[in-house]
Amino acid sequence: MGKLVLYTDGASRGNPGPGAAAYILKDVTGKTLAGKAVFIPQTTNNVAEYVAVIYGLEAARQAGTTQIELMSDSELIVRQIHGQYKVKSDNLRDLFMRAMEHLATFQSWQAVHIPREQNKQADQLANRAIDLQRDTEWEESSAVKNVQPVRLGALVSGSGRTMVNIDQAIKAGNLPAQIAVVICSRKEIKGVESARQIGFEPVIIRVKDYPDIKHFSQKIVEALDAAKVDLVVQGGWLCLWHIPKRYENRVMNIHPALLPSFGGRGMWGHHVHEAVLRAGCKVSGCTVHFCTNKYDAGPIIIQRCCPVLDNDTPGTLAARVFEQECIAYPEAIRLFAENRLIVAEGTVKILVEK
Numbered sequence: 290m291g292k293l294v295l296y297t298d299g300a301s302r303g304n305p306g307p308g309a310a311a312y313i314l315k316d317v318t319g320k321t322l323a324g325k326a327v328f329i330p331q332t333t334n335n336v337a338e339y340v341a342v343i344y345g346l347e348a349a350r351q352a353g354t355t356q357i358e359l360m361s362d363s364e365l366i367v368r369q370i371h372g373q374y375k376v377k378s379d380n381l382r383d384l385f386m387r388a389m390e391h392l393a394t395f396q397s398w399q400a401v402h403i404p405r406e407q408n409k410q411a412d413q414l415a416n417r418a419i420d421l422q423r424d425t426e427w428e429e430s431s432a433v434k435n436v437q438p439v440r441l442g443a444l445v446s447g448s449g450r451t452m453v454n455i456d457q458a459i460k461a462g463n464l465p466a467q468i469a470v471v472i473c474s475r476k477e478i479k480g481v482e483s484a485r486q487i488g489f490e491p492v493i494i495r496v497k498d499y500p501d502i503k504h505f506s507q508k509i510v511e512a513l514d515a516a517k518v519d520l521v522v523q524g525g526w527l528c529l530w531h532i533p534k535r536y537e538n539r540v541m542n543i544h545p546a547l548l549p550s551f552g553g554r555g556m557w558g559h560h561v562h563e564a565v566l567r568a569g570c571k572v573s574g575c576t577v578h579f580c581t582n583k584y585d586a587g588p589i590i591i592q593r594c595c596p597v598l599d600n601d602t603p604g605t606l607a608a609r610v611f612e613q614e615c616i617a618y619p620e621a622i623r624l625f626a627e628n629r630l631i632v633a634e635g636t637v638k639i640l641v642e643k
Contacts, residue, residue: 292317292356292397295345298411299337299363301329302419302594304572308332311415312345313427314352323348324410324427326418338363339384341411346391355396360403362412367402405612412616413463416593420620420639436465439626442518443471444509444526445491447558449480450611451524451543451618456487458619465626470516472509474528496528506531520625522618523580527557531582538588538632540580541625543618545610547592548576552585562603562610573597573606575614577621579632588637590630593617 294315301308311326327344329337342359349357361367368374369385370392376385392398405412410427418425443452452471458464471484471491484491492512499505509530513521521540532540544552546561556564565573574594581587593613597606624630629640 291354292358293322293349293352293354294358294360295349296360296408296411297338297341297345298361298408298415299332299334299339299341300412300415300419301332301334301337302592304594304596305331305333307419307422308334308337309415309418310337310341310344311411311418312341312348313411313414314345314348321410321427322352324414326414326425326427328418328421328423328425330422333380335363335365335378336380336384337415338366339381339388341415342366342388343384343391346388350391350394357392357395357398359392359398359400360408361400362403362405362408364402367400370400406615409463409616413620416616416620420591420624421641423641436626438465438467439519439622440469440517441466441622442513442516442521443468443484444474444521444523445471445478445480445484446474446527447478447480447525449473449478449483449524451614452480452522453483453487454615455522455524455619455622464619464623466520466622469518470512472512474526480525502529502531506533510536520622521580522622524618525557529582529584532580538579538630541577541590541618541621542580542585542587543614544576544578544585545573545607545614546576547572547574547594548578548585548589554584556585559603559607562606565597565606566601566603570597573610575610575617577617579637588632588635590621590624590637590639591617 296313299310308329309326313324314322369376376382459466471489473480473491473493476493481491494508496505523542551561551564572594577591578589579587595609595613631638
């Protein structure tokens with residue numbers, strides 16, 4: 290067998306906390322050959338990263354290759370493998386040695402640091418294992434297999450980059466959904482042009498054009514009904530509107546912090562990240578939740594974490610949080626499409642994948 294390309298990723302929710310180690314094995318044409326995520330009840334990000342490398346290299350050897358190209362979005366792991374960083378942690382030293390022993394069995398190998406957005410497949414597999422709390426295998430087209438695409442209504446008040454990220458996941462075949470309508474709350478926002486670039490002429494519904502929230506909300510619902518929307522996805526939507534009973538648990542929002550902290554009226558964009566930094570938090574992240582008729586309230590579906598660094602600004606923290614948003618929102622939509630979200634007593638339960 291010729292050279293194979295190995296994508297690895299480790300994740301931990303809490304660092305330490307429940308985590309998973311995942312790998313995706315591809316040939317040089319980009320065809321996925323195999324993949325697996327191993328659930329780890331208590332781990333750190335770096336330990337999970339090394340476990341993923343070890344499992345992935347073992348799978349590559351079993352596949353019969355003698356040449357491997359290792360791709361990881363952990364700069365630390367890649368630099369340690371290349372001898373640029375010393376392995377100081379006792380928790381990592383044995384894992385590092387095992388990884389190097391595995392690499393030595395190949396005739397040739399490379400270890401390459403890649404940005405997170407190029408490692409989404411392994412990342413999604415790791416997070417699926419955490420959600421399920423068990424090991425899980427990669428399956429071809431597993432994200433869309435036997436699932437009827439849900440029709441989405443995208444609500445936008447800003448740049449529309451969340452909407453664009455969802456559209457990219459759909460077009461890549463990773464999300465069983467289709468955008469049916471885009472509603473913008475202002476004419477002059479970048480989201481209007483973003484909608485046009487992905488093929489939609491947005492419906493403009495402005496608060497100031499209606500005498501009260503009731504009439505504003507009715508106009509939104511009319512547009513959603515006309516597009517036969519299954520699920521509403523708010524992305525940077527800043528307008529409170531009254532969600533009718535028939536749309537209960539059918540409206541999602543993503544918030545750039547770990548709710549219930551740093552939510553509520555006025556908590557949007559840089560205001561959130563400034564508040565996180567003022568509080569001295571060591572961890573931030575994002576929350577996908579079902580919406581109620583209160584700001585940033587409603588049952589939590591998915592949360593993803595990222596570290597807060599000592600030298601962070603609101604801008605650098607926002608960029609790191611948005612990386613997690615790009616993963617969390619499509620995953621929440623996928624779970625909805627697969628009918629795996631159950632709301633009971635104000636909380637969301639994720640049904641085990643069959």
